[in-house]
Amino acid sequence: MTQALDLAGIGIGPFNLSLAAHLDAVDGVEARFFDRATRLEWHPGMMLPGVELQTSFLKDLVTATHPTSPWSFMSYLVSQKRFYEFLNADFSAIPRPEFARYLAWVGENLSSLRFASAVDQIDFDGTNFRLRIGREAVSARNLAIAVGLKPNIPAWARAAASDQCFHNAQAANRLDRLTGQRIAIIGGGQSGAEVLLHLISSDRFAGREIEWISMRPNFLPLDDSPFTDELFTPGYVENFHRLPQGRRETILEQQLLAGDGASTSTLKAIYRRLYTLRHLSEEATTVNMTPHREVLNVTREGSEYRLIMRNGFDGAIETRAVDAVVLATGYAFAIPDCMAPLMDRIALDERGHYRLNASFEVEWDGPDDRRIYALNAGRLSHGIAEPQLSLMAWRSAKIVNSLLGRAHFDLDLPDPPVAWSSRHTAQSLHHLGTSARMTESGAR
Template identity: 60%
Template sequence: MMKQHQAHRAPLDLAGIGIGPFNLSLAAHLDAVGELEVRFFDQNESFAWHPGMMLPDVTLQTSFLKDLVSATHPVSPWSFLSYLVANRRFYAFLNADFPAIPRQEFASYLAWVAASLPRLQFGAQVREVDFDGRDFTVRLASETFRARNLALGVGLRPAIPQFLNRLRPEAAFHSSRAAFELARCAGKRVAVIGGGQSGAEIVLSLLNRGVGAPAHVDWISLRPNFLPLDETPFTNELFTPPYVASFHSLPEARRHTAVEREKLAGDGVSAETLQAIYRRLYVLRHLETGGPSTSLLPHREVINAEPMEHGCQLIMRNGMDGQMDIRKVDILVLATGYSYELPSCLAPLASRIDLDRSGRPRLDPDFAVRWDGPAASRIFALNAGLLSHGIAEPQLSLMAWRSAVIANALARRKAFDVERPETMVQWLDRMPQGAEAGGKA
């Protein structure tokens, strides 16, 4: 009887797969669009935002005004300011005058929204999604939903170098688990691979651990130096809707080149973190005794990691002089970033989705995936458009705007104002046709 009831249930207007910040932002926008029936599913029992990276004193790299809704729906009850008021900390937050807000505070805000917003279903793993010719079928463990549209918000997967497969599990861990694993680095020789913000935060945390500090820290980066995040005004124009529209209109090869060229706009280390590391190194070298020794190793390409009885032996090439470098370490910390792959639950549809050369789905301006199904049945992909929409796509900066674009597409009306604001920079001689409000190009 249960299955028969499910078969006759009216289809949802949207089924969201995954409840991270991006789908949470979409759900917050759709909460203001009354005519749509939506449901969001997540396999975790409750909301958690990068719990493994909640190290002491880490801060957000973007303004708290770039929250779930404020850029496109500032009167929403789900804004960061609404969170401060609801939790009676508005004045204390202002008086604290954070130069950059604690990441733990933003995580608390996201969890507050997730606990309060309706139509979110946790502890609900989507096992398979198929298409019956009219609707998507979304199969969970104990029930099945039909949906006219999908929103994929499952996030990225840790990028693990292939040579790590030969090492014992205890010899290495990804930065996404740093908060749970760093304690076992005490007294060990530790190598942190990765010169971005995550790698820098882990290095700083290791250097500040006191009695639980490692014996030695190698900080290894492929980049020619430990390079800062570029957050100057004209670079920040890359994180605006006009730039996204211009970027999307470029040929695919040019978009690939642009993403590589703009890497430090979204993946450099904050100046505050670099300064804190340098100051801590100064103190350890000149003012304190007994702290961890350190080696800063930029411009190194890790070629292999050979397993040893304890830890491993790293083989690196120095990009400055071309010489080989060998280091023996007990534990590897992989701040090697994340990679995109289609959610496994989409396996029945995978062959029908148009992928680019990196394995990401090709997206229309409104973030709808190009596939061979009916145009009215859309699969919206969030955090999949690095090579279609630019470096803002994996960042928090434009998540509210992207959610508003998708909400408008679902509602088939201008529920939110997403017209391109005036920009300081003229990226193209002529703006692409049809890019207004995330329309089809």
């Protein structure tokens, strides 16, 4: 085994890629990142025609915290010689393939990345972490776990899973092979919306019967108005992390549509296509829009799938027979198998998630200077921004500062424009020369 790395990263999706790009700017840190894939492909199973990024391209791997990095989206555009054309195209939301190519470009050029390297097992030898990667052994003082979320296949769908009943993560490979007349899409988030739009726009599915089922009371949009966007800022995350768990859980439930609604542009495109199909087209495609239905079970009967669902609008139980089912039922957190040897040393909360401190460090019983960072693992601890691209640069910079034990990246920001915590309100009033005592009595 060669000398221990300062940090080993497991997974090279956008989140560890951002961390690798930040560490590239720090002299004297030996870091290496590993991914089982042979190259960086960003959610290839959902790369359907016309899909867009839900986030500003300025929220790239580095710009928010290290704007002079060579790994910015702007550097990529310049390297591809399409800076002017990109600006002239004036996208309100950029095509997802463009962002995926940017990520792949960084993936090809950053020297700390190793692809075709599945991490099979990680243990701790008392001094360092030891990673088994095929026949290779790698030693590291610290870890960054960023293995993404797993497609969520609900328990009621597992027995029915087949090449005609699958999660949307496989949509790009499987949709065009769907046979039969009737197709149901279950799930009212952005993935379900994109699958529906593809099916009702493609000539291949003309004349079929397509149903979009959502548990939500309607086909609801992602809220990206300014004060909701404040939830995707470092100031909000820091306030959120300080709250007790019970409060964080309640707030997360209230905020679902800030992170997980469908883009208004996708909903508009669906509605316009429905209009055309209903009033202006000779095509006999039938589209059934059925919100407020909780699917309770799916069973396979011969070549048919039978759905049982509860209608939350009128309380009725409904059944449906279809020939194919796309499960757009979201993604879920899972601790990767390679962590098994460490699990008796790691503290978990009651949901079985890591306990994370403000710097994304997992609580474990190892030495203080041997840290495990977890990315995209802290929705409950850090809030709805955690699984999104929005704060990936900030989170990376925060992790680098924690690793180095100094503020290599300047993360100081003014107070947010919204007073989330009462502590913040008290501080602001104090700055204005009003005593905290007055605030307290005023609050009463």
